[in-house]
Amino acid sequence: MNVRRAAPAALCGALLLAGCSSGFGSDSSSKQDSEGKQHLTVMIGSSGDAETNAVKAAAAAWAKKTGNTVTVTAAQNLDQQLGQSLAGGKPPDVFYVGSNTFANYAKGNSLYTYGDQLSYQNDFSDSLRKSFSYNGKFVCAPKDTSTLALAVNTAMWQKAGLTAADYPTTWPQLEKVAKKLTSSKVTGLVVDASYNELGVFMKQAGGWITDPGQAAMTADSAANVKALTFVKKLLKEGALKYPKQVDTGWGGEALGTQKAAMTIEGNWLTGAMASDYPKVGYKVLPLPVGSAGKGTLSFSTCWGIANKSAHHAADVSLVKAFTAVPQELTFAGAYGVLPSRTSALAAYSAKYPANKAFADGESYGQGPVTLPGFTKVLAQFDTDLAGLATADPKTILSSLQKNGTAALGSGG
C-alpha cells in the first residue's frame, strides 16, 4: 500500500523539485536589467520608526532624482527574513548586513562586492573596512557606526557626593565609584552579559577573542583572564549587575528606569534615552583605561547589495546616496548613530558635543568578530558570561578558545 501510494507522490515531488531548483538560477550573479526606470527593494532591520522614516525619506529623495522607484521594508526579524529570501533565491536588492551575518553571506557568495566602486572608500576607517572585507576585498559600505562609552546618571552622581573629578579613568576608580553608587535600590554599574559590552575590558587589558587578522583564536590569553576576573569581582561585590538581574532588558533601560547609576552602552543609548526617558539626566564619558590602555568596541552594519539583484548599477548609486556625508549626518541626527565616514565624524562631534566620547572611540574601537560559523560560538560565550558570577573565567575562556578553534577549522 505504501509503495502504491508513494509512487505518484514521488512523481509529483520530483517535478516540483525540478521546479524549485530552477528558482535559484544557475549562476549567483544575475542578468542585469538595463531599462531606464528601475524598481529597487530595500530591506532594513530598523531600530524604530525614526530610522525607518529616515531611510524611507532618503530613498524617496534618491528615487525622485533618478526617476527610479524604491520600496523600503522594515523587517521584523532581519536575519530570518533575509535568510529566507536568500534561500528562496529572491533577495531584496539592498539590505542591512550585520557584522554577525556578514561573513556567512560573503562566504555564500550572496553579496555583490562593490567597495572598489566607491571613490571615497578610504574615508571609512580601517577597522570598519576590515570588518566588511572578505578574502581581502572590501565588500560593502558601512552604513554607520557605533562605539561604546560609559554613561552616568548625573543626579545620582551628585547625590553620592561625587564630582567631575571623580569620573573614573582607571579600573580601580571604576570599581570605587560603582561600589559607592550601589545602594539597595540602585546598582552602580549595569552592563549586558555579552561580549559585545563586556569585551571592552578584554580590549583594555590588552586581549581580544581573535588576533587582529581574525586568523587564530586568542581567547585564553592572560589578558582576557584578567579582564573577566575583574568583571567577576565586580559581580561578586554587587557593584555590577546584568540587566536581567534588575528586571530590565538592556543597560539603557536600567539607566533610564534609574535602576543603574552607570552603564556601558553604545550611542544608540542617546536615541532611547531621548524618546523613552527624557527626564533622566546623564552624561557620556570615555571608558576607563585598563592596563593596556584605551579600549572600546565599534559596531557597524553595511549596505549589502544582493549578488542576485538585477540592478547593480542602480543599487550602488542608491548606496552612494545613503552614504553621502550630508545624508549620514541626517541619519545620525535622526536615530543616534555615528556617521561611518571619517570626514563626517568631525562635523558630527561639532554638532553633538555631548556624544564626543562615542565619536572619539571610533579611532581605536575594536570591530566585531566577523568569521563564518561564529554566531553560535559567540552566543555560547555570552551564555557563559551570564553565569560568570559563579564560574571560573579560565574555564569560560578555554571553552571559547576550543569552540572558536573548531569553527575556524571547519571554516563555518
Add this chain to the structure above:
Amino acid sequence: MRKEQQGGTAAVALPAVRTRPTGRTGPAGTGRTGPGGRSRRGIRDRQGRWGWLFVSPMVIVLGLFLLLPILMALWVSLLHWDGQSDPFTSAADFVGVRNYTDLFGSSGGLTHQLFMISLRNNLYYVLLVVPLQTVLALGLALAVNSRRLRRKGPLRTAFFFPSVTSSIAISTVFLFLFQGSGAVNALLKWVGISGPKWFTDAHGLVWSVLGAVGLVDPDKPVHALAAHGVLGLSWWDWLAGPSIAMCTIIVLAVWTTSGTFMLMFLAALQDVPAELEEQATVDGASRWQSLRHVTLPALRPVIFLVVTLGLIGTWQVFDAVYVMSQGAPGNTTLTPAYLSYTSGFQDSDYGHAAAIAFVLLAIIMLVQRVLLRERDGQPSRIRRLLGRNR
C-alpha cells in the same frame, strides 16, 4: 471519535483493494478467485480509479505541502548548506550523515553539546508537563462535569480561556508576572518567601532543592558526578532537573493546554452513561472507587489521546521559549525545536537545523511506539493519531 475511526479505516482500505489483483495472479491464488471474480474485479478497478480521482485533490495538497517539504528537508539534512545556494544541484555540499553524527558524537563540539543540553531540557519538560496537564485537565473536567456544581458555563469558559488565547500574548504576560519584582514574587513576599529571580536562575531544580536542605552546594558540582558523564554531558548536568526558568515555562504550558484537554475529557465524560455510575453507587462504591473503577476505564481512549497529543506537543515546544527566554539562562531553556531554529536562521547552518528536526521526529515516533503501544492489539491507532496531528 468512533466515527472518525471508521472513516480512517475506509481510507486505508482503498489501496488494499487495488493490490488485490496482483495477489490473485500469484501461484497460490487463495480462496478469493472464484466464479464472478472477473466482473467483481472490473467494478473494483473502476471504483479504485474513481477513488483515486476523488482523493486526488487531498493527495496533491498533502504531497505538495507536507510530503514534498519533508523530503526536501531530509535532503537538506544530508548537506552542508548555508541557505544561499541551490541545494538541489550537483553543487550542493553532500556530507552524508555527518550532520547527524555531529549531534550525537563528540566530534560535533559545540553543536553536540548544545543538542544534548536541549534534549535534557526537553526531556524534563516532557516528564513534568505531560502528567501534570493530563491530571489537571481530568480534574477540571470532573469538576465542571459534576452534577452538584451549578453555573458551570462561566467556569468552563474560564478554564478553556487560556487555550484560545494567543500563546505569544500569554508568554508575554508570564514574563511580567515572573519578573524579579513581578506579581508572583510580590505574592510570595506576602507569605514571607523571597522569590527567586525566575528567568536568571540557571540552577537545576534538583540541586536547588537539595541545596536548600543543605545536602549539596548548587554552585559547586559534586566531583563524582561532574567528572563523569554520558553523551557529552556530565551526570551532574543530566541529573540537575529543569532550571527555575524552565519551571515557569512548564507552568505556562500546563496552564494553557489543560483547557483544551479538559474539553476532550468533558466530552468523553458526558458520554459515560449516568446509569453506570448510579449502579456503582447502588452497589456501595465510594466516590473514589466509582471514579477509579467505572469512570476512568470508560475514559481510557481519551486518556490515551490526551497523553499522545501531550507528548507530541511537548517535544516540539518552541513559542514560549522564543518569546520568554531564547534558551537563557545558561542554555537551560534551550529545546531542540528552538535550537533547530537558531541553527538555521542565526547560524545559517540549515543542514544541522534539518537534522535536529528529523531527530526530533524520530524521538516522537519512538516515544509513541514504545510507551504508548496499545495493549488491546490495535497498533494502527497510533499511526492514525500521529497522522492527524502533523
